Amino acid sequence: MSNNKVEKIAYFFGWFLLGPLNLSLEHVKKKLKKRSLGSVSSGQRLIIANFAGLVSLLLKLDGGPTKKSISRASQLVCKAFRLDENSTSPIESLFEEFLGSSLSFDGLVATLPNLLGDDQKNRNQLFELLVYIVDNVSGLKWEKKLLLLKVADSLNVPLGARKILLGGGYSRATDKRGFNRSDFYLLFFGLPVDCDREQIHRQYRRIVKTIHPDLYPDVPVDVKKARMTAMQELNRLYQYLIES
Numbered sequence: 001m002s003n004n005k006v007e008k009i010a011y012f013f014g015w016f017l018l019g020p021l022n023l024s025l026e027h028v029k030k031k032l033k034k035r036s037l038g039s040v041s042s043g044q045r046l047i048i049a050n051f052a053g054l055v056s057l058l059l060k061l062d063g064g065p066t067k068k069s070i071s072r073a074s075q076l077v078c079k080a081f082r083l084d085e086n087s088t089s090p091i092e093s094l095f096e097e098f099l100g101s102s103l104s105f106d107g108l109v110a111t112l113p114n115l116l117g118d119d120q121k122n123r124n125q126l127f128e129l130l131v132y133i134v135d136n137v138s139g140l141k142w143e144k145k146l147l148l149l150k151v152a153d154s155l156n157v158p159l160g161a162r163k164i165l166l167g168g169g170y171s172r173a174t175d176k177r178g179f180n181r182s183d184f185y186l187l188f189f190g191l192p193v194d195c196d197r198e199q200i201h202r203q204y205r206r207i208v209k210t211i212h213p214d215l216y217p218d219v220p221v222d223v224k225k226a227r228m229t230a231m232q233e234l235n236r237l238y239q240y241l242i243e244s
Contacts, residue, residue, distance in 0.1 A: 047115050048081055051130065052091065053108050054151070056098040058134045058144050060223055069137050070095050076133045102222040105147060105229055109154045116155070123155040131164045140165070143211040143230040149188070150233050159184050182244045185237050197242060204238045 055073055059065040065073070074091040078084070083091075116123050131148055134140065140148075145165055152162050159181065166187050183193045189203050209215070211234070213227040 043115070044081070047126075048077070048091075049094065050108055050111055050115055051080075051126065052077060052094050053098050053103050054105070054130060055133055055137075056095050057103050057105050057108070057222065057226055058147060059138050060099060060220070061141070061143055061226055062138050063219070065099065065138065070099075073133060073137045076136060080129045080133065105150075105226050109151055112151070112154055113156075120156065120158075124157050124161040127152055127155055127157045128161065128164055141210070142207050142234075143227055145188070146211070146230040146233040146237075147226065149237075150229065182241060185241055188237070189241075200238070200241050204234070207234060 055077065056065075059069060059073065070092055071088070074088045074095060077091050078087045112126075113123075116126060127148075130151065131140070134144060134148070148165060149162070151157075152165075159179065162184065166184075186193050186195060186200075189200070189207070191199055191203055208231070211227055211230050213219075213224045213231065216224070216227065219227075
């Protein structure tokens with residue numbers, strides 16, 4: 001990737017994500033440059049910052065991660081990007097700064113394709129790492145699964161690589177000839193592929209009761225926005241299944 005392209009991506013990323021946080025791109029790059037991160041390229045730093053932002057917002061949906069979970073998430077991010085153990089401290093610092101700010105989940109997701117480029121293998125791998133870290137640190141509740149599916153859509157992750165979101169239901173899907181998007185969504189909702197519309201509606205209502213932002217009025221604004229985004233994703237999937 002040329003330096004010019006990296007700078008354009010850096011500018012876009014800095015404006016889209018870091019502007020609302022009152023942070024400059026240089027501020028984040030300097031923070032990530034401390035303690036053994038000096039050899040990481042500018043483009044890689046931006047990917048790490050975006051990735052850490054997504055993880056922090058997904059962890060925040062549980063009401064705010066503990067120091068222990070931040071430490072665990074930082075360790076896993078370092079492993080994911082093959083950074084040495086001394087890199088944990090600046091990553092933890094970045095997490096803490098992001099957790100105290102209002103991140104835009106949609107903004108983070110929108111910048112990912114440009115940051116990662118066209119290599120689909122890299123996109124799939126980053127998606128799987130994101131799911132693994134969030135699941136390992138705090139589990140995959142419904143609002144998280146729906147937001148992660150939004151990430152998968154943004155990165156054009158194929159159905160096969162999304163199986164990590166399905167749990168034990170995926171083997172049934174592969175046994176069915178012509179496995180398609182409707183099958184995937186049904187299994188994602190925890191429904192058999194031969195269910196009827198009434199079953200879809202009942203499951204939809206059950207999920208709404210667990211994530212609807214109006215049911216949690218005292219959560220921070222950015223968490224409420226993330227739940228609204230999850231609700232929009234849920235409604236999109238529900239509409240698709242009802243109409244298909």
